[in-house]
Amino acid sequence: MTRLFAEDITRRIIGFIADETGLPADEIEDDVNLGAYGLTSMSAVKLIGILEDAFSLRLSPTLVFEHPTIDELSRAITRHAA
Amino acid sequence: MFQKSQMTPNEILSAMGNLTVPDALALRARLHPDKTLFTFLDEEGREAGRLSYLDAWRKARGVALRLERTTGAGDRIMLFFPQGLDFIVAFLGCLMSGRIAVPVNLPTRRRVDRCCRIAADSGALAALARGDMVESLAECSAGTPAAGLSWIAADAIPAFDGTPADEAVRSVADPRSVAFFQYTSGSTSAPKGVMVTQHNLTTNLRMMRDSWELDHGTDMVFWQPHHHDMGLILGQLLPIVLGNHTVLMAPNTFVRRPSLWLEAISRYRATLAGGPNFAYALAAERYSPEKMAGIDLSRWTVALNGADVVRPATLARFAALYEKHGFRGEAFLPCYGLAEATLFVSGGPVRRRTCTTTVDVRRMERERRIVEPATPEGGRTLAGCGEPSWEVEVAIVDPATGRRCVPGEVGEIWVAGETVAAGYWRNAEATEQTFRARLEERPGASFLRTGDLGFLGPDDRQLYIGGRLKDVIICDGRNLHPEDIEYSIMEACQGTRPQSCAVFSHDDGGERLTIVAAIEVDREIKRRLTDDGKGFQTAIRTFVASEHGIALNRILFVPPTGMRKTTSGKIQRGLMRQLYLSGELEALSS
Numbered sequence: 001m002t003r004l005f006a007e008d009i010t011r012r013i014i015g016f017i018a019d020e021t022g023l024p025a026d027e028i029e030d031d032v033n034l035g036a037y038g039l040t041s042m043s044a045v046k047l048i049g050i051l052e053d054a055f056s057l058r059l060s061p062t063l064v065f066e067h068p069t070i071d072e073l074s075r076a077i078t079r080h081a082a
Numbered sequence: 083m084f085q086k087s088q089m090t091p092n093e094i095l096s097a098m099g100n101l102t103v104p105d106a107l108a109l110r111a112r113l114h115p116d117k118t119l120f121t122f123l124d125e126e127g128r129e130a131g132r133l134s135y136l137d138a139w140r141k142a143r144g145v146a147l148r149l150e151r152t153t154g155a156g157d158r159i160m161l162f163f164p165q166g167l168d169f170i171v172a173f174l175g176c177l178m179s180g181r182i183a184v185p186v187n188l189p190t191r192r193r194v195d196r197c198c199r200i201a202a203d204s205g206a207l208a209a210l211a212r213g214d215m216v217e218s219l220a221e222c223s224a225g226t227p228a229a230g231l232s233w234i235a236a237d238a239i240p241a242f243d244g245t246p247a248d249e250a251v252r253s254v255a256d257p258r259s260v261a262f263f264q265y266t267s268g269s270t271s272a273p274k275g276v277m278v279t280q281h282n283l284t285t286n287l288r289m290m291r292d293s294w295e296l297d298h299g300t301d302m303v304f305w306q307p308h309h310h311d312m313g314l315i316l317g318q319l320l321p322i323v324l325g326n327h328t329v330l331m332a333p334n335t336f337v338r339r340p341s342l343w344l345e346a347i348s349r350y351r352a353t354l355a356g357g358p359n360f361a362y363a364l365a366a367e368r369y370s371p372e373k374m375a376g377i378d379l380s381r382w383t384v385a386l387n388g389a390d391v392v393r394p395a396t397l398a399r400f401a402a403l404y405e406k407h408g409f410r411g412e413a414f415l416p417c418y419g420l421a422e423a424t425l426f427v428s429g430g431p432v433r434r435r436t437c438t439t440t441v442d443v444r445r446m447e448r449e450r451r452i453v454e455p456a457t458p459e460g461g462r463t464l465a466g467c468g469e470p471s472w473e474v475e476v477a478i479v480d481p482a483t484g485r486r487c488v489p490g491e492v493g494e495i496w497v498a499g500e501t502v503a504a505g506y507w508r509n510a511e512a513t514e515q516t517f518r519a520r521l522e523e524r525p526g527a528s529f530l531r532t533g534d535l536g537f538l539g540p541d542d543r544q545l546y547i548g549g550r551l552k553d554v555i556i557c558d559g560r561n562l563h564p565e566d567i568e569y570s571i572m573e574a575c576q577g578t579r580p581q582s583c584a585v586f587s588h589d590d591g592g593e594r595l596t597i598v599a600a601i602e603v604d605r606e607i608k609r610r611l612t613d614d615g616k617g618f619q620t621a622i623r624t625f626v627a628s629e630h631g632i633a634l635n636r637i638l639f640v641p642p643t644g645m646r647k648t649t650s651g652k653i654q655r656g657l658m659r660q661l662y663l664s665g666e667l668e669a670l671s672s
Contacts, residue, residue, distance in 0.1 A: 021633060035624030038633020042337055042558070046364070049338035053370070061334065 005081065009074040012054055016047050017070075030070035039064070057081055089113070098323045099288040102255050102280040104142070104178040107322045108246040111139035115245065119321060121350075122167050123331040127342040131167045135325075136245065138171055143242035145175025145210070148234065153208050158182045158263065160201060160209040160231065162189075162219055165332035169308045170318045172210045172236045176262070177280070180255055183262035184275070187309040188215075194222045196270045202227035203273045204263055204507065210236045257281040263507055264311055264421040269563030275507035276421045285500045286315065286424035287323045289471040293430045294384055294415070298325035300353035303346045305336035305361075310559070312357075312389050315425045340365040341373040344404075348377040356386025356415070358559030359393050362400040363593055369403045380408030384432055388417040389559035391547070392465040393593055394438050411435060418467035418545055422516065422530050424501045427476070428545040429468035437466035437542045443591065446548050448660075450492040452537055462591045466544025474499035477521060477529060478537055481551055486521060487537070492548045495536045496521070496529040503530075553655050555587045557595055557632050564655055567630055571599055574625040575607060581651055585634075586659040598636045599626075600658055602645045603670060611639060611670075644668035 010030055017037050018025045028037065039047070044064035052059050059077065067076040089097065094113070098106050110117075115136035122131035133141075149159065159181045163169035169185070176183035184204045189197040201209075201223070211219055213235035223229050257280045268274030290296070302321065306313030321328040329350050336343045336357075344365065347355050362385075387397070401411040414436045417429025442455040443462040455461030470476040478493040479486055487493035496519060505513035519529040533552035536545055555562040564585040571583050582602035587595050599622075601607065610618045619637055626634050644667060646654040661667040 021635070032620065033624055035627045036620035038623055038627050038635070040627050040631040040633065042333075042631060043633075045334050045337045049340075049368070052338075053368070061338070 006074045006078040009051065009055065009077050010070055012051060013047065013070050013073065016050055028070070030074075032070075033068050034064065034070065034073075035068065051077065055081065094325075098325070099291070100284065102177070102257055103261070103283055103287070103319055103322055104174060104255065106284075107135065107139050107142070107174060110322065110325055111136045112246045114325065117325070118327050120167055120170070120318075121327070121329045123329060123335065123342070123346060125332070125335045125338070127331070127335070127339075127345060133167050133171070137241070138174065138322075139246060140241040140243070141171035141239075142174035142178055143244075144239045145172055145236065146179035147242060148239045149175060149179045149181050149208075152232070152234075153181055155180045156182060156259075157208065158184050158204040158206040160197075160204070160206045160228075161185045162197075162209060162211040162215065163236075163308070164188060164212065164215075165307055165330070167330070168212055168236055173262070173308075173314075173318075175210075177255075180259065182260050184265070185262065185309050185314060186265065187307070189219070189222055194226065196273075198223060198226035198228040199270060200265050200273050200275070201231060204265075204275055206231060208232045208234060210234050213237045255280060257284065258504075260504065264503075266309075266311060266421050266561055267506075270566045271569070272565075274509060274512060277504040277507050278421075278424055279504055282424045282501055282503050283315070283319065284323075285473065286426055287320050289473050289501060290316065290320060290426050290429075291323055293426075293468075293471050294354070294432050296320075296324050296326070296354065296384075300324065300384070301326050301350055302328045303331075303343065303350060303352045303355040304328065305331045305333050305343055306357060306559075307333050310389070311419075311421050311425050312386075312559070316386075336361070337364065340368045341370060344374065344377055344379065344407075347382050348379055348407075351381045353381055354384040354386065355382060356384070356388070358390035359387055359396050359593075360390065360558045362387065363393075363396045366396065366399045366403055374404075374407050378408045379404060380410075382409060383413050384415050385409075385413040386415050386417055386429070387465075388419060388429065388467075390556050391589065391595075392416040392436075392467060394436070394463050394465050396593055397436060397465070416465045416467045418534075418536075418547060420532055420534070422503050422532070423474070423497050423499075424503055426471065426501075427474060427497055428470040431469065437539065437544045438463050439466070439539060439546060440464075441548075446492055450535070450548075452490050452492060452548075464546045464548070466539060466542060466546055468545060469543050470497075470545055471499075471501075474501060475527075475529075476538065476545065477524075479519075479521065479529075481531075484519070484521070486523070489540055492535050492537050494551055495532045495534050495545070495547075497532060498524075498527050498529045502528075553586070555585070555595070555597065557587070557597070560631075562630060562632060567599070567626060567632070567634075568653075570626050570629045571601060571622055571634075574622045575601065575610075579604075581647065581653050582645065584645070584653045584655045584658045586655050586662070588659065588663060596635045597632060598638065598659075598662060599634050600638045600640045600645070600662070600667065600669070603639045603641055607639065638662070638667065638669040640667065640669050 067073040120133045124130035209231045216233045260277045261280045263275035304317035419427040440461045440463045475498040477496040481494040535549040536547045567585045568583040584600045646657045
C-alpha cells in the first residue's frame, strides 16, 4: 500500500513537470535535480499545492528544497503521510 | 485642514484626489478612525492581522518620529519586510517624515547581490526591518556595499499615542519631493531607481480611482508582494485614497491554493482583484468545483490583468470555468503601465467586454505594420489594454526617427503627464534618454519613452501592446534583465568570456513565454558538451532557476561565427532573436 502511494506521487510530479515544461513525460528522470527542469521556488509552491489537493495532505513547501529529486520527494511525502 | 465640523462627500473626494498619501491617511484617521483599512490572511486564508485607519496612522507616525531622530531629511531608507502588515506602516512612516523609502525584495541566501547594489546605488544609510530578521540581514550584508547600513527594528518602534486631531496644519511635505525609489527597472549590475514623487503618487492614485470608478465601498483583495509596483501602489496605497477595506495575502498563499484568493474575493465581497495573466491561468488550472461550492464572485466587477502580456485565451478559459460562480467576462480589465509612469497608464472603461484585434504577427514584428493575417496560423489575437487615462498624453512614435506614427504602424509608446516620474536617481544619462524625449510638433513637452511597442486602436481607442524595444523579459509579471541571466549562465559555464551569451524570449501566442539562451561555444564548453552534455545543460538550467526563478526552455550552443555582435563586441540580442525565430541561427545539434 505504501509503495503504490509513492509511485502515485512520482507520476503526479512527472505530470506536473511535463505540463510546465512541455517535455514528454518519458524524458523526465526521477533521480535528477528538479532545478534541471527549471523548477523555481514559485513552481515548487505550485507543486506542493497540487500534491496537497491530489492526496489530501498538508505539506511544507520546504520539502521540495530538502528533497530535490522526484524520487527523494515522493519518498519524503510518503513517509510524511504514513 | 481639520478645522471643519465635517466634510462633504465632494470635499473628501477632492481632498483625496489632491493630498499627499500621508495627509490623506491623516484625514481618514480622523474621519473614520476605526474602520478596517487592511486585513491580512495567513496561508490558510484565516485572518492573521488587522489595521484600522487610525492604527495605521499611529504606527506610521511612530516610525516617522523615530526616523526624524536618527536620520536626515531626504535620507534613503531601505525596507526589508516579508509579506504582512509591517511593511506599509514603515513605508508610510518614511513618507510622513520626508525620508525616501526604498522597498526591496528580501534577499535569499544566494541573491544578496541585488539588494547590496541597490543599497549602494541609492546611498541608503539606514534600513528598517522586522526585529527578528535584523541579525541575519546584517550578516548577509557584511563585506558588501550594504555593510554600513544602520539597522532599525521596526516592530520595536512604539506607535504614536495620539490622533491626527492634534495636528492643526496640512503637512509641509513638498508634493514635488521624492516619496520613494522603485528599483524594478534596472538589472542587478546596473540598478535604476525610478524617483516617484508625492505628486506622482497622488496623481496616479487619482487616475486609477477615477478611471475605474472606485470609492470607499469598493473593497479589494490582493496577493501581489509589496516590492512589486502593483502590489505596493494599487494594493497598499490606493486603499488609503479610497477609504475602503483591502484584504492582503502573501503570493505563496495564492500560488499554493488559488481557491483561497477566490474565497476571499467572495467572502469579503470584493469589487476589485487581479494580477498578471498567469494568476488567471493558475486559477483556471486549479479550478475545483468542490472548492468553489458556495462561492459568489458576482460583486467582482473589476478583474485587473496587468504587469505582463494579456492573453485572450487565458481570459476565455478563466471566464468559462468561473461563470458558474457569478463571474462575468465584462469584469476583465486589462491594463498597461510601468514604474517610470508611477504605475497606471491605461485601463478601462470598466465593465465592458475586453476588446481584441487579430493581426499578422510576422508583419507586426518585422515591419511594424498592423494588417490582417494572411493565413489563420499567422494571426495573433491581442487584447486591448484599455484607454489611456485622460490625465496622460500617449503618442505612438517611430523610435528611429522620433516622428509620430501614422495609423497602421506600430511604434514606441511615449507618455506625457504629471504621473511620469521625476527620473532615475543619480543617472543623468539614462534620465535624459528615457524621460526627456521630444516630439517635433509638441515643443516644450517632455515624453517618457516606455521601450514598449504598440498602437492605438482606431475604432476602439484602446492601447494595444505589440512587443518590446528594450531587451527586458517579462515573466509572470516580473521584469527580468537578460544581462543578469547571461551573467549567471556564464558563471555556470565557468570561465567563459563576457558577451558570449544571449538570452531572449519569444511568444508563440499560446499561454506561455519561451526563454532561449544562445551560448557561444569555445574550447572549454566543447569539452564539457562532449564529456557530459546533459549534465552540463542540467547544471546551467538548475543554476538559472535558483538564481532568477525562471526556466530556460531552450539552450542553444552556437559557434563563434553565429554570435552576432556590434563592432565594439556587444551582443546583439534583438538580431539573434530574429535569426532564431526565422530558423537562421546556426547551432550545434545536441
